[in-house]
Amino acid sequence: MAVPILAYHQIAVPPSSSAPFRSMVVHPQAFHRQMEWLKRLGIQGLSLREALPYISGAKTGKVAAITFDDSYLNVYENALPVLQEFGFTATNFVVVNQIGGSNIWDVPIGVAPAACMSLEQLRRWCSLGHEVGSHTLDHVHLPQLPMEQARRQISNSRGLLEDMIDEGVSSFCFPYGDETPLDRVLAYEAGYSAATTTRRGRARPTNDLFGLPRATIRRNDTWLHFIKKCTFG
Numbered sequence: 001m002a003v004p005i006l007a008y009h010q011i012a013v014p015p016s017s018s019a020p021f022r023s024m025v026v027h028p029q030a031f032h033r034q035m036e037w038l039k040r041l042g043i044q045g046l047s048l049r050e051a052l053p054y055i056s057g058a059k060t061g062k063v064a065a066i067t068f069d070d071s072y073l074n075v076y077e078n079a080l081p082v083l084q085e086f087g088f089t090a091t092n093f094v095v096v097n098q099i100g101g102s103n104i105w106d107v108p109i110g111v112a113p114a115a116c117m118s119l120e121q122l123r124r125w126c127s128l129g130h131e132v133g134s135h136t137l138d139h140v141h142l143p144q145l146p147m148e149q150a151r152r153q154i155s156n157s158r159g160l161l162e163d164m165i166d167e168g169v170s171s172f173c174f175p176y177g178d179e180t181p182l183d184r185v186l187a188y189e190a191g192y193s194a195a196t197t198t199r200r201g202r203a204r205p206t207n208d209l210f211g212l213p214r215a216t217i218r219r220n221d222t223w224l225h226f227i228k229k230c231t232f233g
């Protein structure tokens with residue numbers, strides 16, 4: 001059975017209509033309704049590490065992986081209580097050099113500053129059974145880097161995160177969905193079990209575990225869009 005891997009960014013009241021990448025900000029009430037839909041459809045929301053056996057075909061069941069890119073503080077504030085309410089787990093992909101910082105990589109393209117989770121918040125996230133994954137050290141375009149720098153971004157971010165949260169880190173997410181076959185190999189060599197992209201679709205046993213497709217959930221997705229992304233494609 002194919003598994004949808006939902007990709008969220010910020011969970012907050014969306015900014016004004018002219019703001020760049022406003023579509024990546026999902027309203028907390030919309031997020032709540034979406035989680036309610038999953039529950040109603042009998043779909044269990046899981047972190048990527050818990051969803052992997054379903055993706056590989058080792059387990060069967062109605063599940064969706066829930067992922068958040070960039071580790072925003074508003075995910076901790078607005079999404080975490082909802083995940084707890086529905087008994088779901090999720091994966092948070094962290095930009096390691098911005099723990100307690102902000103989305104400085106977005107500043108050149110005009111996105112409003114947004115705070116990232118602190119280390120204390122990441123530890124609490126983990127203690128509740130949620131997963132922390134790596135999203136590199138600096139939110140870089142990996143294919144534009146010399147190999148040694150790409151390797152450092154992929155591998156060192158894992159080691160640093162593991163030391164900080166005191167648990168294993170097995171999931172990786174390519175910033176901007178930018179990756180080449182070499183980047184997938186580097187993620188494998190760094191010891192991850194899986195890596196996600198922004199390619200569209202649901203994840204199947206035939207997928208490369210280091211190039212998993214996802215369904216990006218956007219601000220203006222209707223409930224019908226949401227259900228389609230969870231059940232078709």
Ligand SMILES: [Zn+2]
Pocket residue numbers: 069070135139175176
């Ligand atoms: Zn990102």
